[in-house]
Amino acid sequence: MSTTQANKIEIIKAPNTKINEVDFDNLNFGSVFTDHLFECDYKDGEWQNPTIKPYAPFMMDPSSRVFHYGQAIFEGMKAYKDDNNDIWLFRPDENVKRFNSSAVRMAMPEIPESLFMEGLNQLLKLDEAWIKKGLGNSLYIRPFMIATGYGVVANPSNEYKFMIILSPAKAYYSGEVKVIIAEHFSRAANGGIGAAKTAGNYAGQFYPTSLANKDGFQQIIWTDDATHTKLEEAGTMNVFFRINDTLVTAPTSERILDGVTRKSIIAMAKKEGIAIEERPVLVSELIEGIKNGSLKEIFGAGTAAVVSPIKGFAYKNEYFELPEIENSVALQLKEKLTNIQHKLAEDPFGWTVKI
Template sequence: MSAAINNIEIQKAKTSKISSIDFDNLSFGKVFSDHMLLCVYKDGMWQLPKVVPYQPITLDPSSKIFHYGQSVFEGLKAYKDTDENIWLFRPEDNFRRLNISSKRLSIPELPEDYFMAGLKTLLQVDRDWIPKSEGSSLYIRPFVFASGNGFHASPADEYMFIIATAPSGSYFSGKLKVLIEQTYSRSANGGVGFAKAGGNYAGQFYPTQLAVEKGYQQVIWTDDTTHEYIEEAGAMNIFVRINDTLITAPISDRILDGITRRSILEIAKTENIPVEVRKISVKEVVEASKNGTLKEMFGAGTAAVISPIAAFGHEDKDYDLPTLENSYGALLKKRITDIQTNKSEDPFGWRVKV
């Protein structure tokens, strides 16, 4: 799906908040830039997007987002190099996945140019909001939700597409202690686990809070039927290293097709790291920990890129992972972030200049 846009209307904010922001002490997703992209679906079509000042949204209490949860989102980042160039990392993949998620929730798919040209225009308007310090970036949140009204249980007739941005520091600090979930499920066969639907994350919060109360930071999700196979780590894809082989679960209608996950798999091949995409049983991971062959576990996602796991809990017992000087996780994170920030060559064609 595509539609060409020659120019996008820009409504500039009267005053900027940027002088009040401490860019040396940014938390993740707490401070928001001056502008946002707004696009409305009505009368059976997406209207032209425009850049407007970041502002609250007014919705009727009967808006269907509140009642039936038609909402999907994406996450990506913009970076500045030392020459003040702005870069994106695989944004076309985010666009495609947003439409895959939308289709599953009966939300009208967006034209590609509305997303890509709209995003680039927004970044040019708010280019001063992109931080340059190590580990920082401009986090970008595209999302679509049902704004049409009515209590009838059916898809809405109006929607809003918004891109909001937030200058942010590192998402996670330190290593994670995680709990392998044996009761609750993140998603099910035939469900919406592969989509970035807001409700998927809402459903994770309660089991995660139970894990936090036990001293863990995150949950490792297992399959919905037997809880015998690990699938994801919190809101991230998961990788396990046994001996020298890196293993990750295959994507399915339960598991998100992570862009960072795909990037890791491609980079691992160029680094001659043995990779297996297959089901990984909880039993296999526990046994590998016991016999010393479990070398690494880490989560992979846009916000953190790679989050090392220091220990996991299973059936009231904790298992520590070794500390490695030359870990796959550290190597792969550096390869990805160097491409993202234009510090290295990009043999894959992932980096997009704005």
């Protein structure tokens, strides 16, 4: 292996590349990783030893706090390559901001934005061959932080590891999505950690989602923990409802993740002259809308799928299917957003950042 220095980040290059072993036309999302990763350790009250090195497993003490008390946070981002072979990120400042917000909520140290972005930039440049051109192709970016301090005393860790790993991705097609509206299970509660992108939030969804899968549904629309009358998120995504010609979505709160795709769709809709409201949405409003024809569309919004239309939903053992629609606002917004991300259209918002 060769070792070099680049802007105080040690770079240890992999002796060989795995790229020729990858079938880029048949990728399972998040299952293939590039040749290198970035890591940095928090010890003695400071971040130190930023390093890019070959992707590989690493050893940890069995008493590491992440295993026992769940101090783990992450982000989801993507990099894109345009027709000129330039590499672009989409609103990375928002991801860094949310990452540090999650860190604060989980009693973890914040990562300096300069270190986060310099590590990511150097890593993307080193593994840029893994970013394929073309609409739908991208490189999924997973920054994360875990508690590595040892000991099973129930206190926050005093040591942490920050890492970034990369995974090539194709366009994410979830197929026909049918959902169940939650009547008992909750994703998050007031005063809890719902607004943090922390591992436990996702682990807690697996069991109720598996029950929904057994009944033939792909996801759950979560409701508020107190009354189960307010619609909040769809699976791991923010959720939008088109009622007549107005898009409605729940406001962010300590229960709801402040999604980057969510806020981008809101800004795009406003620019396109589409009426949009951020307000509580009641289950009863959805049922009434499907019966009187005012409910036109439901769709999830997130990094992986960008926009995922929902075909129908079940509530109290009754299934309601949305009507077929020709001029889908969801798909129009998805096309406009992905064109900006892939540099196929003008970016009037200044969201894209060149590496």
